[in-house]
Amino acid sequence: MSPVLDLAHDLIRRRSVTPDDAGCLPLIANRLEAVGFRIEHLRYGDVDNLWATHGGEGPVLAFLGHTDVVPTGPEDRWASPPFEPTEREGLLYGRGAADMKGSVAAMVVALERFVVAHPDHAGTVGLLLTSDEEGVALHGVREVVEHFTRTGQCIDACVVGEPSAKAKLGDLIRVGRRGSLSGTLTVRGVQGHVAYPDKAKNPIHAFAPALAALAAERWDEGNADFPPTSFQVSNVHAGTGANNVIPGELVALINFRYATASTADELRERTEAILRAHGVDFTIEWHLSGRPFLATPGGRLREVVVNVCRDLCGTDPEQSTGGGTSDGRFIAPMGAEVIELGPVNATIHKVDECVSIADLERLPDLYEAICERMLLDPVSPPEARPGV
Numbered sequence: 001m002s003p004v005l006d007l008a009h010d011l012i013r014r015r016s017v018t019p020d021d022a023g024c025l026p027l028i029a030n031r032l033e034a035v036g037f038r039i040e041h042l043r044y045g046d047v048d049n050l051w052a053t054h055g056g057e058g059p060v061l062a063f064l065g066h067t068d069v070v071p072t073g074p075e076d077r078w079a080s081p082p083f084e085p086t087e088r089e090g091l092l093y094g095r096g097a098a099d100m101k102g103s104v105a106a107m108v109v110a111l112e113r114f115v116v117a118h119p120d121h122a123g124t125v126g127l128l129l130t131s132d133e134e135g136v137a138l139h140g141v142r143e144v145v146e147h148f149t150r151t152g153q154c155i156d157a158c159v160v161g162e163p164s165a166k167a168k169l170g171d172l173i174r175v176g177r178r179g180s181l182s183g184t185l186t187v188r189g190v191q192g193h194v195a196y197p198d199k200a201k202n203p204i205h206a207f208a209p210a211l212a213a214l215a216a217e218r219w220d221e222g223n224a225d226f227p228p229t230s231f232q233v234s235n236v237h238a239g240t241g242a243n244n245v246i247p248g249e250l251v252a253l254i255n256f257r258y259a260t261a262s263t264a265d266e267l268r269e270r271t272e273a274i275l276r277a278h279g280v281d282f283t284i285e286w287h288l289s290g291r292p293f294l295a296t297p298g299g300r301l302r303e304v305v306v307n308v309c310r311d312l313c314g315t316d317p318e319q320s321t322g323g324g325t326s327d328g329r330f331i332a333p334m335g336a337e338v339i340e341l342g343p344v345n346a347t348i349h350k351v352d353e354c355v356s357i358a359d360l361e362r363l364p365d366l367y368e369a370i371c372e373r374m375l376l377d378p379v380s381p382p383e384a385r386p387g388v
Contacts, residue, residue, distance in 0.1 A: 002361050003109050003364075004102075004105050004106050004109045004360055004361055004363065004364050005092070005105075005357065005360060005361060007031075007105040007108060007109065008085065008092060008097065008101055008102050008105040008355075008360060009085040009092075010027065011024050011027075011067065011096065011101040011104060011105060012083065012084075012085040012092075012094035012095065012096055012097060012101055013083055013084065013085060014027075014067075014083070015083050016067050016068050016069055016096070016131065017068065017069060017070070017071055017072075018068035018069065018070065018131065018132065018133070018134040018135035019046055019047045019068055019131050019132045019135050019139070019140075020068070020131065021048040021067050021068065021131035022067075024067035024101075024104075024129075024131070025041070025048050025049075025050045025067060025129060025131065028050065028052075028067075028104070028108055028127075028129065029041070029050055029052065031108060031112065032052045032054075032108065032111065032112070032127065033052075035054075035111075035112050035115050035116055036054055036115055036119065037052040037053060037054045037111075037115070037127075038052065038053050038054070039051075039052050040052070040053075042143075042144055042147060044139035044140075044143045044144075045138070045139040046139070047130065047131055047132040047138075047139035047140050047143075048130075048131045049128070049129065049130045049131070049132075049139075049140060049141070049143075049144050050127070050128070050129045050130075051126065051127075051128050051144065052111075052126060052127045053124050053125070053126040053127075054111070054115045054121075054124065054125050054126070055121055055122070055123055055124035055125055055375075056123075056124065057123070058122045058123030058124065058375075059122075059123040059124070059156040059157065059374070059375070060123065060124045060125075060126060060154055060155050060156050060157070061123065061124070061125050061126070061156065061157045061158075061159075061301075061370075061371065061374045061375060062125075062126040062127070062128055062155045062157070062158045062159070062331070062336070063107045063110075063111065063125075063126070063127050063128070063158075063159050063160075063161065063367065064127075064128050064129075064141070064158050064159065064160045064161065064327055064328065064331060065100055065103055065104040065107060065127075065128075065129050065160070065161040066100060066104075066129060066130050066131065066132075066133035066134065066140070066327065067096075067101065067104060067129055067130070067131050068130070068131040068132060068133055068134045068135065069095045069096040069099070069101070069134060070095070070099075070134050070349050072095050072351075073351055074351075077351045078093075078351055078352055079093070079352055080093055080094075080352075082094060082095040082353075083095060085097070087357065090356060090357055090358065091354040091355065091356060091357060092354060092355050092356075092357050092360060093352055093353065093354045094353065094354075095353055096353070097347075097353050097354050097355040098163045098342075098343050098344065098345060098346075098347055098348050098353055098354065098355040099162070099163050099345070099348035099349065099353070100161050100162060100163060100342060102342075102343055102355045102360050102363070103161030103162070103163070103342045103343065103363065104129065104161060105360075106161070106360065106363035106364045106366075106367055107127055107161055107364075107367055108127070109364040110363075110364040110365075110366075110367035110368040110371065111125060111127055111367075111371070113364065113368055114368050114371040114372070118372075118375075118376060121371075121375045121376060122375050122376065123374075123375045125371055125375060126155070128141065128144065130144070130327065133326075133327050137289070137327070140327065141327040141330045141331070142330050144330075145330045145331065145333075145334060148334070149334075154334065154335070154336075155331055155334055155336040156335075156336055156337070157300065157301040157336060157337045157338075157339075157374060158301075158328065158331045158332075158336045158337070158338045158339070159301070159305070159339055159340075159341055159367065159370060160174070160326055160327065160328045160331075160338060160339070160340040160341075160342075161340075161341070161342045162174070162326045162328075162340045162342050162345075163342040163343050163344060163345035163348055163355075164320075164340050164341055164342045164343075164345065165342065165343055165344040165345065165359075166318075166344065166345075166346075167344065168313070168315070168344065168356075168359065169313055169343055169344070169356070169359040169362055169363065169366075170309035170312070170313030170314075170315045170317055170341075170366070171309075171313075171315050171317060171318065172317055172318040172319075172320055173305055173306070173309065173317045173318070173319060173320070173339055173340060173341050174320055174321065174322075174323065174326070174328075174339065174340035174341075175225075175294065175295045175302055175319045175320065175321060175339060175340075176225060176226070176292065176293050176294035176295060176321040176338075177290070177292065177293060177321060177323065177324075177325055177326060177328060177329060178226060178229075178257045178258055178259055178292050178321065178325075179256075179257070179258045179259075179264065179288070179290055179291045179292040179325075179329075180255065180256070180257055180258075180288075180289045180290050180324070180325050181255065181256040181258060181264045181267055181268070181286065181287075181288050181289075182253070182254065182255045182256075182286070182287045182288075182289065183253070183254045183255075183268075183271070183284045183285065183286050183287070184251065184252075184253055184284065184285045184287075185251065185252045185253075185254055185275075185282060185283075185284045186249060186250070186251050186282060186283045186284070187203040187206060187207045187249065187250040187251075187252070187280055187281065187282050188203060188248070188249060188281040188282065188283075189201040189202055189203030189204075189206060189246070189247060189248050189249060189250070189281075190246075190248060191240075191245065191246060191247060191248030192245075192246045193244060193245065193246070194243075194244050194245065194246055195244070197246065200246040201246075202246045202247070203238060203247060203248070203249055203250040203281075204238050204247065204250055206278075206279065206280050206281070207250055207252070207280060209278050210274060210275050210277075210278035210280050211233065211252075213274050213277075213278065214231055214254075214271065214274055215231065215233075217231065217270070217274065219231060219256070219258070219262055219267065219270070220258075220259065220261035220262045221261065222259050222261055223259060223260060223261050225259075225260070225294050225321055226259030226260055226261065226292065226294075226321050227259065227322075228259065228261070229256055229257065229258040229259055229261065229262050229267070230256070230257050230258075231254065231255075231256055232254070232255050232256075232257075233252055233253065233254050234253045234254070234255055235251075235252065235253040236250065236251075236252045236253075237250070237251050237252075238250035238251070254271075257324075258292065259292055259321075260292050260294065264286075264288050264291065268286055271284070272284065289325060289329075290325050290329030290330070291329065291333070292321075293328065293329060293332035293333070293338060294321065295337045295338055295339055296337070299337045300337065300374070301337040301338075301339050301370075301374065302319075302337065302339055304370055304373045304374055305317075305339045305341055305370060306319070307373070308366050308369045308370055308373065309341075309366070311369070312362070312365055312366055312369060313362075313366070326340060328340060341366065341367075341370075342363070343355050343356065343359050343360065343363065344356060344359065
């Protein structure tokens with residue numbers, strides 16, 4: 001069994017349902033410490049985080065991942081136990097195989113190989129892992145970045161191991177992500193009997209025209225890098241459970257996935273203005289889980305990752321800003337260039353999650369090549385280094 005496949009097996013066996021790390025981070029820390037990495041364990045609340053670094057002065061290249069996984073759903077629907085890694089027909093099955101214990105294993109193996117081959121490399125290479133990515137994400141990378149800010153730690157470039165590919169390794173990389181702004185909207189009414197509507201105020205009726213206006217609103221036109229901002233309602237709840245009672249309150253959960261063409265403040269203000277214009281009596285609690293970010297075209301890391309995919313995978317990767325959010329949203333505001341590169345994402349969060357064994361065994365080569373091109377030759381373009 002290859003080193004990356006062996007480590008992926010070990011990680012999948014650990015029932016690390018968010019935010020429980022289940023011993024993944026100590027296992028990784030021991031391996032990296034054995035090849036000279038400095039280890040910093042950062043625990044906030046019930047969340048474990050690991051920051052492992054090797055090197056000294058110069059640019060900081062970080063690899064970012066998470067060891068926590070989503071719940072399995074009904075385990076009897078899995079063809080094999082979700083926490084027992086199983087290989088069949090060229091695929092490795094298990095919860096977290098693609099999202100993202102496979103990438104984490106590949107990062108560890110790549111970093112071990114890189115520092116053993118180049119113990120005196122320029123700059124610093126680091127691995128940042130958390131057990132709080134799939135959950136509320138309050139005590140994971142978000143809080144680690146606050147710690148870095150207090151202590152003066154910087155990151156110049158960051159590779160996130162989220163599963164990015166569509167059909168095969170290297171066919172798509174994420175060069176940015178949309179922001180995510182959520183709101184819990186409460187519409188106030190007056191509870192009463194349905195036979196006496198004049199003595200009540202139905203919050204559902206009050207909200208319906210405003211909802212139609214919100215859904216029809218064109219928030220922006222997007223731009224060359226991002227699609228237009230989207231507005232969605234994920235839940236509406238009202239009523240007492242009886243069909244003869246006008247409810248006194250309605251609660252709706254709303255979300256914006258927004259591009260750099262808008263700001264969170266603008267979206268908040270426009271939403272509330274539409275609600276007021278329709279006479280809705282409301283309160284709204286907003287939560288900004290992350291702002292949009294984009295790796296600048298022509299940026300060093302973006303160029304390196306594109307060329308690594310071309311050279312090692314034989315593909316010209318699509319450079320996308322689609323999908324949901326990732327922990328890269330916390331790293332980008334540090335001034336870091338952030339790129340996401342990982343395996344195929346077709347089965348993530350599903351029953352029978354799996355990853356291609358062939359892709360998994362090639363992924364350390366991609367991560368190691370990124371280290372070489374960023375830290376061994378950080379100035380000249382990658383194509384100037386024959387044989388890499």
